[in-house]
Amino acid sequence: MVKILLIEDNLEMRENTAEILELASYEVVTAENGKIGVDLAKTEKPDIIICDIMMPEMDGYGVLYVLGKDPKTAGIPFIFLTAKAEKRDLRKGMEQGADDYITKPFEELELLNGIESRLKRSEVFKKEYGGGMNGLSSFIDDAKGLEELRKLSEDRKLRTYGPKETIYHEEDYPNGMFYLNKGKVKTFRMNEDGKEYVTGLHKPGDFFGYMALLEECNYTETAEVMEDAELFKIPKNDFLMLIQRNRDVAHKFVKMLSANVIQKEEELINLAYNSIRKRVADALLLLRKRYMEENSEDKEFSIAVSRDNLASIVGTATESVIRTLSEFKDDKLISVKGRQISILDPERLAKLPY
Amino acid sequence: MVKILLIEDNLEMRENTAEILELASYEVVTAENGKIGVDLAKTEKPDIIICDIMMPEMDGYGVLYVLGKDPKTAGIPFIFLTAKAEKRDLRKGMEQGADDYITKPFEELELLNGIESRLKRSEVFKKEYGGGMNGLSSFIDDAKGLEELRKLSEDRKLRTYGPKETIYHEEDYPNGMFYLNKGKVKTFRMNEDGKEYVTGLHKPGDFFGYMALLEECNYTETAEVMEDAELFKIPKNDFLMLIQRNRDVAHKFVKMLSANVIQKEEELINLAYNSIRKRVADALLLLRKRYMEENSEDKEFSIAVSRDNLASIVGTATESVIRTLSEFKDDKLISVKGRQISILDPERLAKLPY
């Protein structure tokens, strides 16, 4: 039985509409104002919500907004009831994610059709997934994808590289991607003046070098070893085949890539508007996040990294990095022994005033 | 019949090895130096290449490098023949994309196993794809994916927005993505000081707002209308279902996302090391590329864009943009009428000396 929540302050209108819906054999729950409506939405879990805009206590926008903020209710189809004149205001509601609207006064058919068409989509979804597309199941999909990827690299020859060795160069034609088994690898781009900018820091368990394969273009970056590395090469065709044929792997890659995009956008706005000081702090925290051992969160983190490398992570001159590090040292945020940098106070480092 | 290309300068070694291979009923083509080897690789299209490293004329690295540069030959499995002592040099070859190596002197079995295992992967691939994974077929997949996506938005209600209207805000909970039918929309992030950085410029036919759905997080950007826009909203569940179940759509998204990542990396290095002058030029060219009508490549491109908007695309202060535009105007690179900017000389704009 389909359950409909009807939120409408006008008594006559409410009873009238409820009657129409019940005659169409829907189960109807009614609320006479927005607040009650929100409560009922959470307790009753209706299949669809029909809501007036102009109401006392909390108006339709408010209801939509509140329900939209809660993941549990955000997915419920939401239809506005509105008088013709309010067309401009309507936009405001659609912005917040309403799925449809019905203008008052309405015909029975109009109302029922609107509900029917919204429900149809919703039903299809529910049937095919059985409510399975929650965080857990998509995590399992991810894990499955990862598993398949790992299998690809299993029976391959291990390759070992020493520090500063190049794994591939910008502009090279790619015929494979890599799985990093041990060590640390960075990928970077170079501009015309030969300045480097680090685009990726990789640790054991990471894949890299797949972007060129996906894009069917030459490498756009150079991969270089930072700490003695062992890696497996996965041939181009094997990889493309897998991603083409295996849904989990494709899904995994969609996730990896979208996370990557968001992170790069974050970097962009930081690079555009933050001071060197902040960016160096961010770079140190990034290194920490990427390379800290799983089970050592309490211990202080320390890493050996050349000033040049740090500079190309931040995107600045080596000297500027060094000056900033000296400041941090004076402020007891970090300590330095040769190229070994220890982060003493990550919290304060994250909240630098400028 | 599997065809093997054997490149080896030593006569005895060559004939010996060829004999072993022929006895194992492979078809063998031999070359006595690298140059001939490369030619044969291109004309004979072998299924696998076995190549000595130390050779006159062109050594094994050279052969691998040359073949690696040509997409037609880059996919052919490549096995090095090497003496034990040269282990260090070997790395150089593996860097360039060799798939395996066999150390001399070798046992028959070792050689045949190496070839067999490489071929197995290659065969599987060929059988299942029938050579179909070339540019064309993957283009068709893309098109199919796009088609499916478009269907999603077909029977939905059109929403219209005026200039500067917000479609969604950073931190909002997403319950859908959008298909832009008409107009121009930008997406941007804001930093703590309220400065904006544009992360996306959208034109009719684009989808946007899907990143938050893929990442299962709140929006990380704000979407705002630049020119009167019409758009369709595609509900979250419909979209996630489609991408989960339809291989073409997933593939399409992998492509879109990886292109996006590469573009953002490009932006990052520009932002890090280029002058405002260059970055403003890039921004203008980006606008041109994004918004120029398909069939008007000959005509000069012109766009109405506020200086503030331009500044947040470049990632700088409004005044800096204005000064740069004035310089460009003096240099006859662009012309300006109010907020209408015309690009007069895109080629020169792309090749600014600083």
Place this chain on the structure above:
DNA sequence: CGACCTATTGATCGGACTCAAGGTTGGTGG
């Protein structure tokens, strides 16, 4: 122990940001 590479510090310079003040444009209402 010396050669080489990396890290550090100092001094200088210039590009880009900020603040401030006018100019232009377009829209609104009397």
Place this chain on the structure above:
DNA sequence: CCACCAACCTTGAGTCCGATCAATAGGTCG
């Protein structure tokens, strides 16, 4: 139709951050 306002554009002056150049110190490896 004009006056006015607001939003946007433009220009100027001053300042400061960070790049660059140069010189020195420190560390490492043969």
